Amino acid sequence: GKDGYRHYMEKELHEHPVVIGQTLQRLIDPATRRVMMPDLPFDLASLPRAVVTACGSAFYAGLVGRYWLEAVAGLPVDIDVASELRYRDPPLTAGGLGLLISQSGETADTLAALRGMRARGQHILSVLNVEQSTMARESDVVLGTVAGPEISVASTKAFTAQLSVLACLTIAIGRARGTLSEAREQELVTELLDLPSRANEVFDQGQAIREMAAVVAQARDVLYLGRGSSFPVAMEGALKLKEVSYIHAEAYAAGEMKHGPISLIDNTVPIVATLPSGRLFEKTLSNLQEARARGGRLLVFTDTKGAPRLRDLAEIVVALPTVSEFTAPVLQTIPVQMLAYEVALLKGTDVDQPRNLAKSVTVE
Numbered sequence: 001g002k003d004g005y006r007h008y009m010e011k012e013l014h015e016h017p018v019v020i021g022q023t024l025q026r027l028i029d030p031a032t033r034r035v036m037m038p039d040l041p042f043d044l045a046s047l048p049r050a051v052v053t054a055c056g057s058a059f060y061a062g063l064v065g066r067y068w069l070e071a072v073a074g075l076p077v078d079i080d081v082a083s084e085l086r087y088r089d090p091p092l093t094a095g096g097l098g099l100l101i102s103q104s105g106e107t108a109d110t111l112a113a114l115r116g117m118r119a120r121g122q123h124i125l126s127v128l129n130v131e132q133s134t135m136a137r138e139s140d141v142v143l144g145t146v147a148g149p150e151i152s153v154a155s156t157k158a159f160t161a162q163l164s165v166l167a168c169l170t171i172a173i174g175r176a177r178g179t180l181s182e183a184r185e186q187e188l189v190t191e192l193l194d195l196p197s198r199a200n201e202v203f204d205q206g207q208a209i210r211e212m213a214a215v216v217a218q219a220r221d222v223l224y225l226g227r228g229s230s231f232p233v234a235m236e237g238a239l240k241l242k243e244v245s246y247i248h249a250e251a252y253a254a255g256e257m258k259h260g261p262i263s264l265i266d267n268t269v270p271i272v273a274t275l276p277s278g279r280l281f282e283k284t285l286s287n288l289q290e291a292r293a294r295g296g297r298l299l300v301f302t303d304t305k306g307a308p309r310l311r312d313l314a315e316i317v318v319a320l321p322t323v324s325e326f327t328a329p330v331l332q333t334i335p336v337q338m339l340a341y342e343v344a345l346l347k348g349t350d351v352d353q354p355r356n357l358a359k360s361v362t363v364e
């Protein structure tokens with residue numbers, strides 16, 4: 001049941017901290033604070049590259065994974081949505097990694113992409129929530145997201161669980177490839193293990209998120225912005241808003257704004273920005289100043305470190321706990337999903353079962 005929550009989506013949003021913790025627990029040895037992988041039928045050290053594919057939210061998790069795999073593990077990554085990848089003919093070197101991500105393990109396009117990669121000699125590693133699924137049976141290795149059943153059609157907790165697995169996989173590959181020192185691994189693991197408590201603190205921001213929702217609910221179009229690993233978080237926010245509130249939303253890499261979408265900006269198109277402190281903070285901040293100068297209403301998710309710089313610029317600022325750049329996208333996902341939920345409540349839509357959508361898309 002819904003355990004007293006109004007919708008499964010609300011219940012599942014509140015499960016983020018527990019799900020992140022459970023998922024990490026499977027992959028991190030608490031005594032040594034080191035990532036442990038199951039026995040693999042291939043060697044992580046000798047992978048030439050990875051091809052990552054998935055659909056919808058799972059694809060956005062994969063995009064965050066790409067930033068990690070490239071920057072932390074030094075692994076070349078190609079990524080595409082499964083419906084495109086399955087009909088592309090990318091030249092693949094045998095012995096590469098085919099990395100699939102799916103909550104259900106039954107998504108038709110992702111399954112077809114898996115089969116295509118297997119036929120081209122890729123090692124198949126799937127990040128799955130349903131461990132008894134078609135994709136699980138056809139994979140060389142399954143890494144489980146320990147999210148429990150996800151009932152709401154809009155995916156929430158599965159996403160942070162997927163990120164938790166991808167973060168651990170990145171560490172394991174980085175160690176195998178020698179791009180990650182033991183000391184750095186320990187730092188990253190410590191940052192990951194800190195996430196469940198930090199995720200709990202996100203719920204303290206409910207009031208500010210509801211204020212944002214009141215603005216967004218009035219809009220016809222909403223622009224989501226982010227850079228680096230926050231860009232896929234913006235995409236996830238935009239998708240979730242579309243799914244459950246039926247408001248048009250579009251996510252843009254903040255630096256691309258001036259190459260087109262800036263012409264949309266006026267005071268009727270709210271801008272939801274995800275902007276944690278770190279390397280890309282100043283760059284994104286100047287993009288937001290450009291938007292503000294054109295009358296844009298800024299609704300910003302940042303952290304306690306970034307918040308003081310935004311108070312005069314943004315209409316509403318949500319300051320999350322400050323965490324590392326590595327783990328920030330995991331934490332920042334929670335409030336963008338919460339925002340979509342709050343807007344859906346204001347709109348009175350069928351939150352758990354939005355029109356035209358199915359939980360698992362088993363046809364092409």
Ligand code: M6R
Nearest residue numbers: 056057058102103104107154155
């Ligand atoms: O079961 P899967 O993870 O393979 O599903 C992929 C997408 O269909 C799914 O993430 C969809 O985009 C959700 N409705 C997003 O909230």
